[in-house]
Amino acid sequence: DRAVAWEDCGGEPGDKLLVKDVIADAFLQQILTRPGEYDVVATMNLNGDYISDALAAQVGGIGIAPGGNINYQTGIAVFEATHGTAPKYAGQDKVNPGSVILSGELMLRHMGWTEAADLIISSLEKTIADKVVTYDFARLMDDPTEVKTSGFADAMIDRM
Template sequence: MKYINIASIPGDGIGPEVMNEGYKVLKALEELHGGLSFERNEFDWNCKRYLEAGEMMPEDGLEILKDYDAILFGAVGAPEVPDHISVWELILPIRRAFQQYVNLRPIKLLKGIESPLRYKSVEDIDFTVIRENTEGEYSNSGGKLHENTPHETVIQNSVFTRYGTERIVKYAFEYAKQKGKNKLSVATKSNAMNYSMPFWDDIVREISKDYPSIPFHLYHIDALAAFFVLKPEEFEVVVASNLFGDILTDLGAAVAGGIGIAPSGNINPEGTYPSMFEPIHGSAPDIAGKGIANPVAQIWSISLMLDHFGYFELAEVVLNAIESVLMKGDNLTPDLGGNASTTELADQIVNKILEG
């Protein structure tokens, strides 16, 4: 029996609702595989805890998490807690302490979902964005001067290191090679950001010499965003800095049908620390508690986790089950045009998983 130890952090809003459906999927996978067991511990680290105890997670939270095989995350955020607190005191410390420097997001139009882009099919929208996840524009470097005066000044620095840039670019080239892709697209803005982005571009050129069979193309971020809408079929693997990748992946999710179905993996490729898998839809407080949240992104995130651990066939089973239910069109949540509950949609997916 293979045991995978999972730390579960449901978080806020709809996070616990979709996480509960994720647990059903884990149980179904155990039944289907037979030799696999998911051992999980749930942690109530969220905005409610912050309001009660003044902290999003305990002081030794990272120490608690470090020996797990993986982390499943739901969502974080509540109207009563500023976003920069909920994010900077929970998600970002985990990503950084555990060197989850790859944010992996598939941009894939699932069968049964209609893209808002006219005439684009599932063959046209199917690529992966690899976002640098630990430095760049989100480096927590800067400060304020002369606060609350007419001369108030705010400085927000971007920090790009050779080490951090090389490893994400190498990962992107290697990912493209392993997946048999024919092109790597690179987000940049070297025509305006005259230090960080030319540095980024130079490192891309250096690393590319080790991958002569994979051509790359540098796109200015504004043009790249436009091409995501106009020509999504052009892309196979896209690599971007932290901020650019963050923006592009939400745009990509919208092109692929909406953020309610989009998953992500925060990957530590070396396996020194646990990787973390989460939907990108946020806590959605406006629908929390109504039982209508879309569970697909949380379930697809489990598929990404299986892929990360090398259970490629099981990962495919989960994704095929999602698409099968979406194509059938019954029991879809309101965001997909139906009137089913979170549980009704998830139960259909679980049933399909059990069919193998």
């Protein structure tokens, strides 16, 4: 048996489901060293929290990771930033808005508004590629232009 990518099934479920039962500590290593081997992860809440934070770190941290909870039977969905409300940063115009922006992009795509969702992705990619970033990404780059939350949003709008 081998894993089959969703795209290889033409968007239709395959005739088999590959289940990999892995203990948590081994799995945390595997998702960091071989993330391409996994498409869907089903786990309990505590391990899921550790896993999602570890994977978010691979793309810059939880400040950029989007979140969505989708009921595939009803189509009802809720999209949210994965990092919570971060009350200690309230009113400081400091944090990376990427998580809430990308959660909005997921919502638009879920609603079928792909042109708007694509515009957001394109703008976000251009902004980060131009090294116009908030403090959390600035510390990961050489010669960035560090901006506040509102400055990042303005930079994205300028690139639309």
